[in-house]
Amino acid sequence: xxxxxxxxxxxxxxxxxxxxxxxxxxxxxxxxxxxxxxxxxxxxxxxxxxxxxxxxxxxxxxxxxxxxxxxxxxxxxxxxxxxxxxxxxxxxxxxxxxxxxxxxxxxxxxxxxxxxxxxxxxxxxxxxxxxxxxxxxxxxxxxxxxxxxxxxxxxxxxxxxxxxxxxxxxxxxxxxxxxxxxxxxxxxxxxxxxxxxxxxxxxxxxxxxxxxxxxxxxxxxxxxxxxxxxxxxxxxxxxxxxxxxxxxxxxxxxxxxxxxxxxxxxxxxxxxxxxxxxxxxxxxxxxxxxxxxxxxxxxxxxxxxxxxxxxxxxxxxxxxxxxxxxxxxxxxxxxxxxxxxxxxxxxxxxxxxxxxxxxxxxxxxxxxxxxxxxxxxxxxxxxxxxxxxxxxxxxxxxxxxxxxxxxxxxx
Amino acid sequence: xxxxxxxxxxxxxxxxxxxxxxxxxxxxxxxxxxxxxxxxxxxxxxxxxxxxxxxxxxxxxxxxxxxxxxxxxxxxxxxxxxxxxxxxxxxxxxxxxxxxxxxxxxxxxxxxxxxxxxxxxxxxxxxxxxxxxxxxxxxxxxxxxxxxxxxxxxxxxxxxxxxxxxxxxxxxxxxxxxxxxxxxxxxxxxxxxxxxxxxxxxxxxxxxxxxxxxxxxxxxxxxxxxxxxxxxxxxxxxxxxxxxxxxxxxxxxxxxxxxxxxxxxxxxxxxxxxxxxxxxxxxxxxxxxxxxxxxxxxxxxxxxxxxxxxxxxxxxxxxxxxxxxxxxxxxxxxxxxxxxxxxxxxxxxxxxxxxxxxxxxxxxxxxxxxxxxxxxxxxxxxxxxxxxxxxxxxxxxxxxxxxxxxxxxxx
Numbered sequence: 168x169x170x171x172x173x174x175x176x177x178x179x180x181x182x183x184x185x186x187x188x189x190x191x192x193x194x195x196x197x198x199x200x201x202x203x204x205x206x207x208x209x210x211x212x213x214x215x216x217x218x219x220x221x222x223x224x225x226x227x228x229x230x231x232x233x234x235x236x237x238x239x240x241x242x243x244x245x246x247x248x249x250x251x252x253x254x255x256x257x258x259x260x261x262x263x264x265x266x267x268x269x270x271x272x273x274x275x276x277x278x279x280x281x282x283x284x285x286x287x288x289x290x291x292x293x294x295x296x297x298x299x300x301x302x303x304x305x306x307x308x309x310x311x312x313x314x315x316x317x318x319x320x321x322x323x324x325x326x327x328x329x330x331x332x333x334x335x336x337x338x339x340x341x342x343x344x345x346x347x348x349x350x351x352x353x354x355x356x357x358x359x360x361x362x363x364x365x366x367x368x369x370x371x372x373x374x375x376x377x378x379x380x381x382x383x384x385x386x387x388x389x390x391x392x393x394x395x396x397x398x399x400x401x402x403x404x405x406x407x408x409x410x411x412x413x414x415x416x417x418x419x420x421x422x423x424x425x426x427x428x429x430x431x432x433x434x435x436x437x438x439x440x441x442x443x444x445x446x447x448x449x450x451x452x453x454x455x456x457x458x459x460x461x462x463x464x465x466x467x468x469x470x471x472x473x474x475x476x477x478x479x480x481x482x483x484x485x486x487x488x489x490x491x492x493x494x495x496x497x498x499x500x501x502x503x504x505x506x507x508x509x510x511x512x513x514x515x516x517x518x519x520x521x522x523x524x525x526x527x528x529x530x531x532x533x534x535x536x537x538x539x540x541x542x543x544x545x546x547x548x549x550x551x552x553x554x555x556x557x558x559x560x561x562x563x564x565x566x567x568x569x570x571x572x573x574x575x576x577x578x
Numbered sequence: 579x580x581x582x583x584x585x586x587x588x589x590x591x592x593x594x595x596x597x598x599x600x601x602x603x604x605x606x607x608x609x610x611x612x613x614x615x616x617x618x619x620x621x622x623x624x625x626x627x628x629x630x631x632x633x634x635x636x637x638x639x640x641x642x643x644x645x646x647x648x649x650x651x652x653x654x655x656x657x658x659x660x661x662x663x664x665x666x667x668x669x670x671x672x673x674x675x676x677x678x679x680x681x682x683x684x685x686x687x688x689x690x691x692x693x694x695x696x697x698x699x700x701x702x703x704x705x706x707x708x709x710x711x712x713x714x715x716x717x718x719x720x721x722x723x724x725x726x727x728x729x730x731x732x733x734x735x736x737x738x739x740x741x742x743x744x745x746x747x748x749x750x751x752x753x754x755x756x757x758x759x760x761x762x763x764x765x766x767x768x769x770x771x772x773x774x775x776x777x778x779x780x781x782x783x784x785x786x787x788x789x790x791x792x793x794x795x796x797x798x799x800x801x802x803x804x805x806x807x808x809x810x811x812x813x814x815x816x817x818x819x820x821x822x823x824x825x826x827x828x829x830x831x832x833x834x835x836x837x838x839x840x841x842x843x844x845x846x847x848x849x850x851x852x853x854x855x856x857x858x859x860x861x862x863x864x865x866x867x868x869x870x871x872x873x874x875x876x877x878x879x880x881x882x883x884x885x886x887x888x889x890x891x892x893x894x895x896x897x898x899x900x901x902x903x904x905x906x907x908x909x910x911x912x913x914x915x916x917x918x919x920x921x922x923x924x925x926x927x928x929x930x931x932x933x934x935x936x937x938x939x940x941x942x943x944x945x946x947x948x949x950x951x952x953x954x955x956x957x958x959x960x961x962x963x964x965x966x967x968x969x970x971x972x973x974x975x976x977x978x979x980x981x982x983x984x985x986x987x988x989x
């Protein structure tokens with residue numbers, strides 16, 4: 168099967184954004200064993216989209232489009248497909264009802280109605296994360312998947328709607344399992360899994376995500392049982408190699424894994440963070456039931472505030488605000504002040520300027536709990552402000568996870 | 579002048595790397611006033627590179643290729659150009675001498691010699707940062723620039739070699755300005771700017787971003803002054819239509835705009851948030867100098883914690899934890915506890931479950947400051963948990979901005 172990606176959006180051609188959607192889809196196709204031969208970016212211009220699409224229909228079996236499904240005039244993906252295939256776009260009553268439900272209480276601009284249209288060859292791909300459903304088109308032995316350009320809407324639609332539909336049409340089934348890895352870089356993971364990565368069924372591929380490295384195992388088979396058996400064999404090998412670094416599968420996040428562990432034990436968590444400025448608490452509360460174990464947090468962006476919330480001033484004066492000792496004091500203080508079983512403290516230098524004589528990227532993390540304290544540091548390299556925040560959050564939650572799983576010894 | 583970018587490399591089609599070279603070139607072309615209509619990525623396969631290149635010669639005046647200039651067999655850019663144009667590649671003695679000089683003391687693999695070749699229509703673009711010179715081809719009114727894929731080699735070659743060569747053929751310049759809009763949806767912005775959007779120079783287009791809606795105004799002119807004049811006229815009209823909803827231009831964010839206003843007045847800010855779970859503080863601290871005005875925050879995920887941090891229990895009991903009154907009490911309490919000039923309180927229902935009898939998506943926001951309190955609500959529709967958090971953060975920072983700019987009346 169020859170695949171082709173077409174990314175629509177004038178902002179791509181002005182260099183305002185980079186086409187990371189294509190990278191994501193390319194990785195996914197490689198994992199599925201589908202050959203990707205062409206990727207192109209085209210502006211919001213119907214003539215040029217139709218031209219690109221027409222060429223794609225000549226040379227590819229699977230065309231994946233992203234972008235151009237918004238409600239405005241310069242969103243021309245549906246119109247282009249409809250024009251090329253000579254099929255009329257009609258409002259689908261079910262899609263219209265769903266769309267209007269999103270606007271309850273507000274008036275829906277009539278132009279939005281085009282987001283509820285279909286052509287005879289298309290079926291809708293649900294999009295619970297946004298207002299634009301995708302299109303799944305099957306015509307003349309060619310499959311076309313059109314999805315929104317907003318990455319988190321597209322990721323879900325591709326994985327949960329498009330792949331299963333494609334698998335069903337292609338007469339087989341593709342099963343995929345993600346192993347989620349923390350504490351190792353992508354190239355290290357790839358190196359360690361070298362032997363598995365060169366296999367063909369299941370295929371194994373690694374992806375660097377914001378919160379983890381993912382190892383994707385994809386198996387093709389005619390039955391679910393067969394696919395499951397193929398995947399399980401490889402998963403066992405990967406687990407033997409990566410050990411404690413695997414913190415979960417599929418949709419698990421460090422926040423969901425640690426949250427579930429705490430909830431199962433009826434224990435609670437609080438945090439005191441400076442470097443990460445609220446991002447640790449925000450990540451913890453992305454887990455939907457977090458209010459049962461997460462009591463709250465303090466973003467102590469000033470030294471006085473750390474002291475006000477129970478960090479001994481002498482600790483800060485003696486060891487510095489960016490130090491392991493201060494991180495430990497923060498974790499213990501927030502536990503005590505908020506009356507929780509576990510507390511996390513993070514201090515460090517997000518950048519762009521050094522702080523307290525410490526270079527950008529320095530980070531100290533402490534987790535205080537019923538059995539004592541464990542500490543960790545970042546990777547020790549200089550990254551951007553936003554990367555430093557993200558790395559510190561991941562490191563802290565992974566440390567909490569290792570503590571909860573009994574894989575580190577508190578002191 | 580119609581430009582097209584072709585990026586060569588199988589690693590792009592496997593998703594191992596993202597085509598940031600295309601983004602860089604797209605930005606540069608926009609700045610030069612060159613219309614970029616097509617970008618494509620193609621693997622290291624001569625037949626497919628020739629196919630893509632042939633199409634580019636039909637439709638574009640300027641073709642920019644990156645990648646495929648290495649010494650190995652799978653580097654096929656020179657071979658593809660040569661095949662398409664029917665011109666033979668010959669070793670150029672000057673290039674050969676330069677190449678051999680790079681290998682001083684070591685034997686040069688003979689396959690590297692292809693990096694010293696030219697065709698009659700090509701001249702070499704020097705590459706002091708690597709072993710592969712570029713090609714500048716002019717044939718049949720089409721210009722073709724072929725450069726290495728290694729970014730830092732390509733950046734220099736483009737800026738210092740290719741642009742000066744092309745400059746004689748470029749007749750003008752283009753300027754772009756972004757107006758950043760808060761408090762209106764993309765389709766509403768587009769509807770209000772309808773008349774401007776149908777103009778051709780400057781062009782006006784809207785983009786939905788995570789933190790705002792962007793209105794991009796782009797003007798082409800022969801001089802910078804003329805472009806600036808064209809943009810200013812349209813900007814004035816857009817500002818007349820969108821008024822207070824425009825909070826900044828270009829790289830401004832709500833966090834940078836509010837942060838700069840507070841810093842200019844030497845005033846400080848703190849926050850108490852439950853719905854947003856730390857994301858408000860995290861967004862504020864994304865602004866790199868935020869430590870000069872942001873003292874800290876409290877993520878009060880439990881009612882007890884709100885009370886512990888100064889929210890009167892009777893307010894919560896009387897009005898509910900999700901209420902305007904509680905948001906106001908949170909804003910006032912954090913101001914008092916942390917000793918800041920301004921305080922923001924956010925309470926609401928992120929989802930997925932309703933809370934305290936209030937539906938998902940309910941949000942109450944209060945900003946307390948020296949002149950009193952202003953309050954706001956979300957858009958009042960049900961969104962995903964992560965969208966509710968994001969919407970609440972944007973609404974809160976926009977409310978603070980309106981307060982600081984004197985555009986809302988506190989009470």
